[in-house]
Amino acid sequence: MLDPILQLLWIVIKILIIVLPLLGVVAYYTLAERKVIGFIQLRVGPNRVGFKGLFQPIADGLKLLTKELIFPTKSNKYLFVIAPVMAIAPSLAAWAVVPFSPHLVLSNVNAGLLYVLAMTSLGIYGVLFAGWASNSKYAIYGALRSAAQMVSYEIAMGFSLIGVLLAANSTNLSDIVMRQSGGIWHWYFIPLFPLFLVYWISAVAETNRAPFDVAEGESEIVAGFHVEYSGIMFGVFFLAEYANMLLLSILVATLFMGGWLSPFQGIPVLGALFSFVPGILWLFLKAGFFAFVYLWIRATFPRYRYDQIMRLGWKVLIPVTIVWLVVASFGVHFHIGPWFS
Amino acid sequence: MTELRNYTLNFGPQHPAAHGVLRLVLELDGEVVQRADPHIGLLHRGTEKLAETKPYNQSIGYMDRLDYVSMLCNEHAYVMSIEKLLGIQVPKRAQYIRVMFDEITRILNHLLWLGASALDIGAMSMFLYCFREREDLMDCYEAVSGARMHAAYYRPGGVYRDLPASMPLYEPSQWHSAKQVAKMNETREGSMLDFIEAFTDRFPGCVDEYETLLTENRIWKQRTVGIGVVEPERALALGFTGVMARGSGIEWDLRKKQPYEVYDEVEFDVPVGATGDSYDRYLVRVEEMRQSNRIIKQCVNWLRDNPGPVIVGNHKVAPPSRVKMKEDMESLIHHFKLFTEGYCIPEGEAYAAVEHPKGEFGIYLVSDGANKPYRLKIRAPGFSHLSAMNEMCKGHMIADAVTVLSSLDIVFGEIDR
Numbered sequence: 097m098l099d100p101i102l103q104l105l106w107i108v109i110k111i112l113i114i115v116l117p118l119l120g121v122v123a124y125y126t127l128a129e130r131k132v133i134g135f136i137q138l139r140v141g142p143n144r145v146g147f148k149g150l151f152q153p154i155a156d157g158l159k160l161l162t163k164e165l166i167f168p169t170k171s172n173k174y175l176f177v178i179a180p181v182m183a184i185a186p187s188l189a190a191w192a193v194v195p196f197s198p199h200l201v202l203s204n205v206n207a208g209l210l211y212v213l214a215m216t217s218l219g220i221y222g223v224l225f226a227g228w229a230s231n232s233k234y235a236i237y238g239a240l241r242s243a244a245q246m247v248s249y250e251i252a253m254g255f256s257l258i259g260v261l262l263a264a265n266s267t268n269l270s271d272i273v274m275r276q277s278g279g280i281w282h283w284y285f286i287p288l289f290p291l292f293l294v295y296w297i298s299a300v301a302e303t304n305r306a307p308f309d310v311a312e313g314e315s316e317i318v319a320g321f322h323v324e325y326s327g328i329m330f331g332v333f334f335l336a337e338y339a340n341m342l343l344l345s346i347l348v349a350t351l352f353m354g355g356w357l358s359p360f361q362g363i364p365v366l367g368a369l370f371s372f373v374p375g376i377l378w379l380f381l382k383a384g385f386f387a388f389v390y391l392w393i394r395a396t397f398p399r400y401r402y403d404q405i406m407r408l409g410w411k412v413l414i415p416v417t418i419v420w421l422v423v424a425s426f427g428v429h430f431h432i433g434p435w436f437s
Numbered sequence: 438m439t440e441l442r443n444y445t446l447n448f449g450p451q452h453p454a455a456h457g458v459l460r461l462v463l464e465l466d467g468e469v470v471q472r473a474d475p476h477i478g479l480l481h482r483g484t485e486k487l488a489e490t491k492p493y494n495q496s497i498g499y500m501d502r503l504d505y506v507s508m509l510c511n512e513h514a515y516v517m518s519i520e521k522l523l524g525i526q527v528p529k530r531a532q533y534i535r536v537m538f539d540e541i542t543r544i545l546n547h548l549l550w551l552g553a554s555a556l557d558i559g560a561m562s563m564f565l566y567c568f569r570e571r572e573d574l575m576d577c578y579e580a581v582s583g584a585r586m587h588a589a590y591y592r593p594g595g596v597y598r599d600l601p602a603s604m605p606l607y608e609p610s611q612w613h614s615a616k617q618v619a620k621m622n623e624t625r626e627g628s629m630l631d632f633i634e635a636f637t638d639r640f641p642g643c644v645d646e647y648e649t650l651l652t653e654n655r656i657w658k659q660r661t662v663g664i665g666v667v668e669p670e671r672a673l674a675l676g677f678t679g680v681m682a683r684g685s686g687i688e689w690d691l692r693k694k695q696p697y698e699v700y701d702e703v704e705f706d707v708p709v710g711a712t713g714d715s716y717d718r719y720l721v722r723v724e725e726m727r728q729s730n731r732i733i734k735q736c737v738n739w740l741r742d743n744p745g746p747v748i749v750g751n752h753k754v755a756p757p758s759r760v761k762m763k764e765d766m767e768s769l770i771h772h773f774k775l776f777t778e779g780y781c782i783p784e785g786e787a788y789a790a791v792e793h794p795k796g797e798f799g800i801y802l803v804s805d806g807a808n809k810p811y812r813l814k815i816r817a818p819g820f821s822h823l824s825a826m827n828e829m830c831k832g833h834m835i836a837d838a839v840t841v842l843s844s845l846d847i848v849f850g851e852i853d854r
Binding site for chain 2: 133138394
């Protein structure tokens, strides 16, 4: 009788162990963004709250929590409230299957890859609801743009994941990492390089980040889908976006860069020298690099136009993935290299 | 069957890309602009009417506030129209100082344009890079006039005072150590001309940096090439001047066609575009910054070698020196008359125009012989550029409307006056 309750409790604790640090990291990721972009733009970034601005995210959070929530007249109140929840729930839920190290994973399901794909696609509903419920012309433009964009890039993303699936012969994320063990030359970014690039570009587009941030496009439609949101409801959208960015950074690291595996594995001296480093640290380093690239791209590139994003997605990324899927299939059929065995 | 109607979007006046207070009513079919209807007047301050109520010199400050990113060029047209009516000859040194500051203003304006335009298209770092260089030029404004923006430095008959012999220095503070300050003061140790010369040596490298980020950037090109094309004939018909005309391939520059001050003595080229799209206008503006830099350099060299008066000696127009005023009765009277009543301009009318960073900026002045204008008409280049908005936006998408608007280089101070 007591056993199932204990089990449930244990799952809840495990979820909290993942989600609470995650929210902290997300908060500090926003600070990192402001600092990194600040340094790229020859500024210092926030440095007033706490030592070197370290408490800035906390101050921001408190500010957002204490602000008034404004509901636009003639908006659909229920959808308006549900939308931020719809945005953040999938982006947190997807973390359930992320393998942090060989044994540290909340649920080691066999269909992990499909689960991740499903969860990241669900996030669009939050954006759509927000745009529709706001009863604002700017918001509806943002929502429509981002719906079209997400649908297009979901395909390219899915195709590049099929490449990984073909090579690993498994949809379990832990298995996919284990298949890449044996040294840096075993990682999938080498045989699947075009797919790796496509996946990364789609990841940037999928999270509505610059240069694909037309859904927000502050100089065109001001803030797009969340233009009418204020206070913590805006904050939740913000958290969802950054949680998604971190999720996709960690997925790129997992799928193409060997996850928790050490890059020095299999190298005579270095491999032994660095064997004490826990796998989770390697994963965070790799994911941290991609998270940094997100910010770097944002500070450097101009924004695409809506139709140009569509063209890039349909006419460039999808053909590239299809061609490379054929190449990868041949690789699997003929057992080429250390990758397709 | 339901009737399909176009979507009307109110773009501005509170919109980050409206460049001030433009209210643009967009009629959209999906994302495609069918009609763009700019509504102006939200920044109307009645400059023309105000000028009719006060002595000539007191309106100089209002001119700064017309196009508030190219302040001294506005003043230039105003003082030139007064000089034309008075028939006075400006000392050579003052002319060189004016040309130098006009070109500094042009760089200031184009830098702001580049930053704001890049920001509109999404390249946000450009904005801060451009402001870094603007800061040095603002310091020149401040050193020479005491104000960073609204300088009120030009006077009918010359300029208010000669260039300062030293630049203000940074001082160590809580935020900047003595070592950092020493580095910041490196180019400020000498006179103002040294500071400007150091800037002209550094600036082409900065422009190269901007160009690395934008000129060959695929996204930048996709966003600007072929957007807002204006044929040369249309550009003429719409009354385009300045970069807007030159971007369409019309080689029209008042500095070359009707040289004023000493523009016929300095060497510079006039860049001209080929297709008349936003990308060409971008290229023309970037090249103009390089050419302005060239002109500034020549002015610095001339000003170094040729000291002299910077304002006419005619005390009916220009005030006598403070020292002379203390001991000379005549000077005291001149001073008193000049700062209370001002001066009277003989009956007549005059039009003076300068090649403003945005186009032809003209002042049409009618005098009835009193100490204030009978009528002052400002010909603002931005007004005719903005009125072409509908023609340039039609058939483009919302994002392109933003690109077109920013490529017009709009400032509402001069359009609404």
